Amino acid sequence: MKKLINDVEKVVAESLSGLAKAHADMVKLHPSVRAVLRADSPREKVAVISGGGSGHEPMHGGYVGFGMLDAACPGEVFTSPTPDQMYEAAKVVDGGKGILFIVKNYTGDIMNFQMAADMLAAEGIHVEQVVINDDVAVEDSLYTAGRRGVGGTVLAEKIVGAKAEEGGTLEEVKRMCEHVNANVRSMGMALSPCTVPAAGKPTFELGPDEMEIGIGIHGEPGRHRMKIKPAREIVEMLTSAIVEDLPFKAGDEVLAFVNGMGGTPLSELYIVYNDLSDFLGKKGIKIARSLVGDYITSLEMQGCSITLLRLDDEMKRLWDAPVCTPGLRWGM
Amino acid sequence: MKKLINDVEKVVAESLSGLAKAHADMVKLHPSVRAVLRADSPREKVAVISGGGSGHEPMHGGYVGFGMLDAACPGEVFTSPTPDQMYEAAKVVDGGKGILFIVKNYTGDIMNFQMAADMLAAEGIHVEQVVINDDVAVEDSLYTAGRRGVGGTVLAEKIVGAKAEEGGTLEEVKRMCEHVNANVRSMGMALSPCTVPAAGKPTFELGPDEMEIGIGIHGEPGRHRMKIKPAREIVEMLTSAIVEDLPFKAGDEVLAFVNGMGGTPLSELYIVYNDLSDFLGKKGIKIARSLVGDYITSLEMQGCSITLLRLDDEMKRLWDAPVCTPGLRWGM
């Protein structure tokens, strides 16, 4: 295992410390629990809190700041955070207007956030939760854990953060988050696995000419393994599944998001975006906004995911609204 | 070789096409030669042009836009661009106030930019050139190719671009570029090599417990190979060489730039930044500005580089000035 780290036990702590030092104008760390807080919180607005396992940087800590999250609670690498983190973070950033938890759909995340919500409710703090589950690679069913929350989470955090920033009520902010979730679909693939520092070896093996389709963001294996293909065909596979699922239709305006898994050069993500643009063009789906880069990663995994969000005017306005976080910034 | 590409011959073209489509508000492609141009050029200001081999994305194409470059000329992967690219790009972005070429110190880059400058001079267009050579890993001497241009190039392009944007004359813009170059030092390392798509295999081999110190950005091997060490010791090695070279002194204010080589997770770069902050703190060197992320890469190479720029008030002001490019954005 080759990593730029000092101690497998300290990767999360030292990385957060670096984040806070590099962006002291935007974020600070909670004094006792593991949480990234806005440097200027609390303010009189709905507080938006997210969190989840570490290893997906810049998500979530890098999305704390003006116009996005008020707090992020990172767990150990690929491990859900614990309820005390969300509980303590919420107590700091609560501005009296209520709190929205944006939770990715994983058993551990759901349970830990739920426990924190219960603890806060017991103290009279109003918490609402929205669970993001945009991964079309996973079969959805009442009797399984359901779809994972992946790339759509980044878009939800941006748009919902803007809604809270402009003064939306908890009810409105929650509804916007559900609205984004209802209109967003994603699917990912990997050329190589990743290595959890504490585990010391790759989470799965891939042959030199193999790729894994339908990968999640936790180094968990995907649904199909196949011979590696040209980018164009990979884009077609991922995007067909996404488009058919919602379904996206000719005339729809979308935000097209090509995400890198951490170890993929940006130049390759632009090749993928180029193919995605061609593919959607042929279907008559119009790209109105775009995002290309490493925004929700799996450590050093090579691969990408594609996310499409069907846009309406309000989502466009909220997407364009100023945001100032370590990981996403424009308009200020 | 595992890459998200369609055709090794088309990686640069398709990647540029994706870049231009994803950021049509900021950049466009030259109709005939391979060059990325500002969407809104030409304007009445000094035009700043850079370029070099591809494979370092977001550099340089991602730095075209308000407050930074007017044009970027990408060569094939790790191969200098050809004179016709700079010549044609300059003819489009020339606003009558002269042109500055920012050139990284590589034999090929120097010669190709020089040829373009000669061609433009022959047509009465005033071109000045500054060669960036900030890599302390390379022994400098009159009788060798001298030091390479690496991470300092990104900082130079931002600061010099701001100087041009605010109306500096060609002479002033050039002087600022030389000033940045005189005050910036860098050094890099790699945990793994990278693979030029057209070559199909890694540029060098590293054992499972080895790292390479003093690496460049072209997959060329570095100066020392050694057993892999904790991040803290790597930071100490790189930063000691940097600090002693200028030298940086207690009381100096610096911009601290931790750069990822393309395949390194952001979380690890923050660990490196954390160690760098500790190291500089002990030396009494004050970090006044920071930059952490993948800004000048070597395809999918794992590793990092550290760059320190000694700041004065004008450089700080120019660094903080608004910039709006695909790869670097704030203030607008």
Added chain:
Amino acid sequence: MDNEKLDVNTTIAILERIKDIIEANKDYLTELDSAIGDADHGINMNRGFSKAIEKVRNNQYFDIGSIFKDVAMSLMSTVGGAAGPLYGTFFMRASMKLAGHKEADLTLLAQAFREGLNGVIALGKAQPGDKTMVDALIPAIDALETAAKEGSSLKDGLAKALAMAEKGMKDTIPLVAKKGRASYLGERSAGHQDPGATSSYLILKAFYEALEN
């Protein structure tokens, strides 16, 4: 230390044993989780029980319920993932049954474990056969109750529970996961033993082995 009753000292000895067994099986559990999950189960469990034993070592106890409660709180705030709240709930619900008791016989222990299991099922909503820890816990706790009714000794009761947990654990191998991360794999989850069922078995093993000495 009494081998027929679970008193404070025995309970602490059991926790030491759990910690040792989990530590010894950290890589094994993580490997199981890397096949069908995200390669952290052993790491998470080891972190949790290391913290739990630290807390327990640094406290004075007058009832075993308080020990279980401290373990629950430690697991809840250090394990994370799915296993953290589930095992946290298991020990928390069990601790409520054990609260105020200086010692527990097989009957009380079986009741406490049943409470714990009910908590796990209420929280995680796993059905038997979903390929989770529940598949080891249900047969084990059923056996514990039966043994208690039959008047078995504490040690014999745990021996029977352990045997059933082992069987339940092994029976997860052919199952297709319906809950937790492994469920994302669909059919590909079959052929692998569930990490959580394995850690449940190991915890019961620690109970049994600590009593054996």
Added chain:
Amino acid sequence: MDNEKLDVNTTIAILERIKDIIEANKDYLTELDSAIGDADHGINMNRGFSKAIEKVRNNQYFDIGSIFKDVAMSLMSTVGGAAGPLYGTFFMRASMKLAGHKEADLTLLAQAFREGLNGVIALGKAQPGDKTMVDALIPAIDALETAAKEGSSLKDGLAKALAMAEKGMKDTIPLVAKKGRASYLGERSAGHQDPGATSSYLILKAFYEALEN
């Protein structure tokens, strides 16, 4: 086609041969460059000569200077890197000497190559022994001039030049690079043959072999 003089047809045949040899040695040159450079020399040279031959095939020529000039322009605008301007300059400067000539004998060819070499040295400022293409070109062109003075045939002259180029190329192996990317390696550049010296040798080889047929 005349084997004692370089006429238009012979020159085009030589270029076809250069293209073939460079293509056949593309991986070899790239491998040499990956040891001490950035693994692109074969790729760059192959791209350049493919484009050059395309251009030459699509044109009508009445003097050999124009062929050399088109090759120079193609290399300059397609090779990039260090080799692009250097070989571009070599062919450009040689083309100036050959301009207007329907054919060249050994003496004229030696003069043209000398001009080309001078251009390479003026641009790249490499000294002999710096481990560059110059280390193959200097002895080769020295030999070409000597042969011309001695009244050798074109073919014999090129044979001698080729032998010297080969020696110069091999002699780069122990050298420590002082110019180009390989110089960043310092002492570690020793023990590897210079890619540019190798491509220079291959180009001369193509001249010789095309005349042999």
